[in-house]
Amino acid sequence: MAEKISNKSVLFNPFSKNNPVIVQVLGICSVLAVTVSLEPAIVMGMSVIAVLAFANVIISLIRNTIPTNIRIIVQLVVVAGLVVIVDQLLKAYTYDVSKQLSVFISLIITNCILMGRLEAFAMANKPWPSFLDGIGNGVGYALILIIVAFFRELLGSGTLLGFQVVPQWCYDHGYVNNGLMILPPMALIVVGCIIWVHRSFNKDLQDE
Amino acid sequence: MENLNLFIRSIFVDNMIFAYFLGMCSFVAVSKNVKTALGLGVAVTFMLVITLPINYLLNTYVLQAGALSWLGPEYASVDLSFLSLILFIAVIASMTQLVEMAVEKYSPALYGSLGIFLPLIAVNCAILGGSLFMQQRGFSSIMTAVSAGAGWGIGWLLAIVAIAAIRERLATYSNIPKPLRGIGITFILTALMGIAFMSFLGIKI
Numbered sequence: 001m002a003e004k005i006s007n008k009s010v011l012f013n014p015f016s017k018n019n020p021v022i023v024q025v026l027g028i029c030s031v032l033a034v035t036v037s038l039e040p041a042i043v044m045g046m047s048v049i050a051v052l053a054f055a056n057v058i059i060s061l062i063r064n065t066i067p068t069n070i071r072i073i074v075q076l077v078v079v080a081g082l083v084v085i086v087d088q089l090l091k092a093y094t095y096d097v098s099k100q101l102s103v104f105i106s107l108i109i110t111n112c113i114l115m116g117r118l119e120a121f122a123m124a125n126k127p128w129p130s131f132l133d134g135i136g137n138g139v140g141y142a143l144i145l146i147i148v149a150f151f152r153e154l155l156g157s158g159t160l161l162g163f164q165v166v167p168q169w170c171y172d173h174g175y176v177n178n179g180l181m182i183l184p185p186m187a188l189i190v191v192g193c194i195i196w197v198h199r200s201f202n203k204d205l206q207d208e
Numbered sequence: 209m210e211n212l213n214l215f216i217r218s219i220f221v222d223n224m225i226f227a228y229f230l231g232m233c234s235f236v237a238v239s240k241n242v243k244t245a246l247g248l249g250v251a252v253t254f255m256l257v258i259t260l261p262i263n264y265l266l267n268t269y270v271l272q273a274g275a276l277s278w279l280g281p282e283y284a285s286v287d288l289s290f291l292s293l294i295l296f297i298a299v300i301a302s303m304t305q306l307v308e309m310a311v312e313k314y315s316p317a318l319y320g321s322l323g324i325f326l327p328l329i330a331v332n333c334a335i336l337g338g339s340l341f342m343q344q345r346g347f348s349s350i351m352t353a354v355s356a357g358a359g360w361g362i363g364w365l366l367a368i369v370a371i372a373a374i375r376e377r378l379a380t381y382s383n384i385p386k387p388l389r390g391i392g393i394t395f396i397l398t399a400l401m402g403i404a405f406m407s408f409l410g411i412k413i
Contacts, residue, residue, distance in 0.1 A: 025236050025391055029333040032229035073301050080294045088290065106293050106340055110333045112233040184227060185402035192388070192395035199387035 011132040014140035016202075020113045021144040022195045023205060027113035030104050031145055032187040038161045040100045041149035043090070045142025051082045051108055052117060052141075053134035058082075059122040060130035066123075075118045076109065083108045113141055148190045156181030211355040218359025221409055224334045225367040226402035231334030235368055236394055245372035246365070247318050248329075251307065253361025255329055256338050259303050260357030261350050263296050263339040271295065271343075289343075296339045304329050334364055371397060 020026045027048075034044045058078050059066075066074050087105045090098040098105065108114065117137050122130040153159055155178045158166035166175065180186055199205050224230045231252065238248045270276065273287035307329070312319045329335065338360050347353050374397055378384065384393050 022391075026233060028232040028236065029229050029337075032232065073298070076297050076301055077294065080297050084290060084293055087293075107230070107333050107337055109293060109297055110336045183403070183406065184229065185399040185406070187229070188395045188399035188402065192392050192399065195392040195395065196385070196388045199392065 007129055007132055010129050011136045014133075014136040015143065016140075016198070019140045019144065019198075020116070020137045021141055022191070022198055024113075024116065026116045027111045027141055028191070030107060030111060031141075031148060031191065032184060034101055034104050035145060035149040035152055035187050035190075036182055037153040037157070037159070038146065038149045040097050041145045042142075043094065043097050044101060044104065045138070045145045047086045047090070047105060048108060048111065048113065048141055049135060049138030051079065051086055052114055052138040053131055055079050055082055055114060056117060056122040056130040056134035057127050059118050060125060060127045063123050071123070072115075075115065079114050079118075080109050113137060144191070144194065147194060148187055151190050152181045152186060156186075211351050214352060215355040215359040217411065218356050219363040219366065220405065221411055222360070223363040223367060223405055224337065224360050225364060225398065226405040228337065230337040231332045231364055234329075234332055235364075235371070235398075236391055239368050239372040239375055239394065241376055242369060242372045245368045249361075249365030249368045251311070251329055252332060252334060252364050253358070255300070255303060255307060255332075255335050256357040256361040256364075257354060258307075258357075259296075259300050259335060260338055260342055260353045262299050262303070264342055264347060264350055264353035266295055266299065267292065267343050292343060296336060300335055300339070334360065367398075367401070370401065 014020055018024065021028060021031055030044060030048075034040045055075075055078055059075060062074075083106060086108070087098070090101075090105060117133060121133045125133070150160070153161075154165060158164060158171075158177050166177075221227065225232065225235055234248060239245050269278065271288045271292045273289065274284050276283035276286045276288070308319075338357055342353055342356065347356065371394065375394065378393065388396075
């Protein structure tokens, strides 16, 4: 990341070409756990965007004063502080969703996207590009989260955001919700398929 | 007996990878060959066994609502649980540093092959996740914390070694569609193993 890159590509690259989840393979843990239905996925995505953008800015502001030996601890503390704020906000305003997300909001701290972006980008760049990088990667992450949640909720419970989408007459004619989609392993298969599709369009990302 | 039950359950039913998907990042990145996978698995197990009891003590005697009452009655109403994240992660980060120094000293070969993944253990979700689950479920004694930590660690070790072994063989014995090679197939494999592990559900001793 040493060469000069335009702010625009910093913001938009992580959406697809350099997506944090399916290309950089960061932050998978939460993708799989919170995507049973759409609502927690959206909340989680927004939380990550907020934390990532602000953590990037803060670290980038103080990047010249952090001693390299203890930078990991400094980064963790900054991130942890932000996550605690998000966690308390969610508990105050959307208690149900925060219950559903349980420990996964707290686990944003150890979400590799954060450490990865802080290390790779914020430590070496000015605050404004770092902010854009945080937003970009956060959105890239949220995109995958929402796609996975969309398929899992639609196929698993026939609803979207809690509203019934699959009409009743389908059930009358023998359509059954795919209960397997609600189980955790299916999230992995959906992500696997997303990677498959994504890489067939981006040939330069393929292995070997 | 209860602890043994918890230990077994933590390995198979509550498996960190197949049930909660914690620690997936290093799981996907390091599972290319069995040897490194084993090293990382051992390191994670070790970290879980160390940090869980420490965090349990912290939680019981410092953080919980009313936990500070041993300081005097006037502290009985203090609730510091909002600090738990920061303290837990600080414990984990400093223990990781310690383990890193020990590994570097006693097993340079392992240190060389684990490379950057040792510091990454600090941000391995499985370890912080273990501490948070401990807090959420309100473990009753320190032995419970130790056995759960050992169980989760060994479960993680099993999972990563198994996947690494499969991936080693995939390279020679299979013809995977090109776009699916690498991480794509790893995800699907993990899913299939996760489904297999679900058959352990409801196991009791």
